[in-house]
Amino acid sequence: MSERNYTTVNPCIMCQPMGSVMAFKGIENSMMLLHGSQGCSTYMRLHLAHHFREPVDIGSSSLSEKGAVYGGSENLKKGLKNLILRYNPKVIGVSTTCLAETIGDDIKRIISEFQEEENIGDERIIIPVPTPSYEESHNSGYIKAVESIVKEFTMSDEGHEIFNNKLNIVFSENISPEDTREMKRILANTVGSNSYIMLPDISETFDAPMTGEMQKIPVGGTKHSDIADMKNSAATIGMGITNDNRAVDYLEHTFDIPAQNLPLPIGLEYTDRVLAALSNVAGIDIPEEYQKERGRLIDAMVDSHKYVYGTKVAIYGDPNNVLGMLSLALENGMHPILVVASSKSPRFAEYAMERVKQVKPDCDVAILEDVDFDTFNDAVRKADPEMLIGNSNGKYIAKEMGIPLVRFGFPIHDRVGAQRILSLGYHGAMNVLDKITNTILEVEDAHLEAKWAEAESYVPLGEDTFHFAEA
Numbered sequence: 001m002s003e004r005n006y007t008t009v010n011p012c013i014m015c016q017p018m019g020s021v022m023a024f025k026g027i028e029n030s031m032m033l034l035h036g037s038q039g040c041s042t043y044m045r046l047h048l049a050h051h052f053r054e055p056v057d058i059g060s061s062s063l064s065e066k067g068a069v070y071g072g073s074e075n076l077k078k079g080l081k082n083l084i085l086r087y088n089p090k091v092i093g094v095s096t097t098c099l100a101e102t103i104g105d106d107i108k109r110i111i112s113e114f115q116e117e118e119n120i121g122d123e124r125i126i127i128p129v130p131t132p133s134y135e136e137s138h139n140s141g142y143i144k145a146v147e148s149i150v151k152e153f154t155m156s157d158e159g160h161e162i163f164n165n166k167l168n169i170v171f172s173e174n175i176s177p178e179d180t181r182e183m184k185r186i187l188a189n190t191v192g193s194n195s196y197i198m199l200p201d202i203s204e205t206f207d208a209p210m211t212g213e214m215q216k217i218p219v220g221g222t223k224h225s226d227i228a229d230m231k232n233s234a235a236t237i238g239m240g241i242t243n244d245n246r247a248v249d250y251l252e253h254t255f256d257i258p259a260q261n262l263p264l265p266i267g268l269e270y271t272d273r274v275l276a277a278l279s280n281v282a283g284i285d286i287p288e289e290y291q292k293e294r295g296r297l298i299d300a301m302v303d304s305h306k307y308v309y310g311t312k313v314a315i316y317g318d319p320n321n322v323l324g325m326l327s328l329a330l331e332n333g334m335h336p337i338l339v340v341a342s343s344k345s346p347r348f349a350e351y352a353m354e355r356v357k358q359v360k361p362d363c364d365v366a367i368l369e370d371v372d373f374d375t376f377n378d379a380v381r382k383a384d385p386e387m388l389i390g391n392s393n394g395k396y397i398a399k400e401m402g403i404p405l406v407r408f409g410f411p412i413h414d415r416v417g418a419q420r421i422l423s424l425g426y427h428g429a430m431n432v433l434d435k436i437t438n439t440i441l442e443v444e445d446a447h448l449e450a451k452w453a454e455a456e457s458y459v460p461l462g463e464d465t466f467h468f469a470e471a
């Protein structure tokens, strides 16, 4: 692998405000405004619209040269006014972009000035989330936004100490709307449909049904009253273990809510762990429905084993998703030779190595994080995998190497259906495993067809094999 540390070439990550947008999209009746140049919100709208195939509106304070020199306060206030006028949201998330951070605009101060000047009362909540984009990634932007949302809604003393006996579920990484729906199904069947508060909830907002009616702000998302009620819950589970889930820590330290962090339930082992934890919280046995689903997954693993066993695979993407996919690959006898997290996270490498040691201690795997596609490209060529599993951005590498890419994670902008990709739970594991196995079978088919098409391999009856091949 060549050493290049002078610059980043094609980052595997997206910038922090992107994560903030994804988190706010999971909140009921909310809109996002980016304080910075117009191109930032256009880039994010486009990226999200291509992945989720939904219209995605994001406001912008449209900073220009004047704002960059004299400060963007005026633009931000105008932008907020316009957003309220056109969308009338109850919650507005305001994140900074590179430009706003570089000129040092203090969005908290500007927002409180705006609230005072415009007499914005309790009926509208504006949440600042500083997201300097030249550091960290969309993953940290997501975590910061979720933390800011929880803090904003729970800071009032009103309604505190009315114990609700609910379970908080707080994501630390973006998952698909289909996975969100699957998680809700699992929660409804374990702790009960009225006994949990899930944040954020993009099951409807990023995958809305076509009704024929234009919705400026998509219906759905975590209810504001539920977020405010999170401080009264019995326990919190943070979904994702590679990063610090700041909202979970905040709820634990401020309101003494017992907390634990669990991996995303991708693959057999991690789904077992999540179901065991939820059943434990609910004080029930694992529901029969899931015992049957687990059995079907094992059956599917047996069916696929002879095809996937030993396949050398490189997995890349967001850390918790990659960790889950690594676990699934190992459980199915695959050979993960390269595992790459797009962003740096405190515990990714540790948990990835732990999982490798548990399942396949002799597996020679390279674990990287916080690399760009240039470095990733070198690493893939060195590892020489037979398959890539990750987002659309790896397709050029896959194409050049002549190996298949199983699309997984974010962003998937060159195929439809990313919002419906199911990878969580036993159902999700079956879905992903079928996809991987069928991809391998398709490649084998193509190889066989190419071989059969070779003249040497076709020997008409009665002809001399040797002479035919020689001719």
Ligand code: SF4
Pocket: 015, 016, 017, 036, 039, 040, 043, 096, 097, 098, 099, 133, 134
């Ligand atoms: S990296 Fe900076 S300039 Fe580029 S889209 Fe993100 S915030 Fe805007």
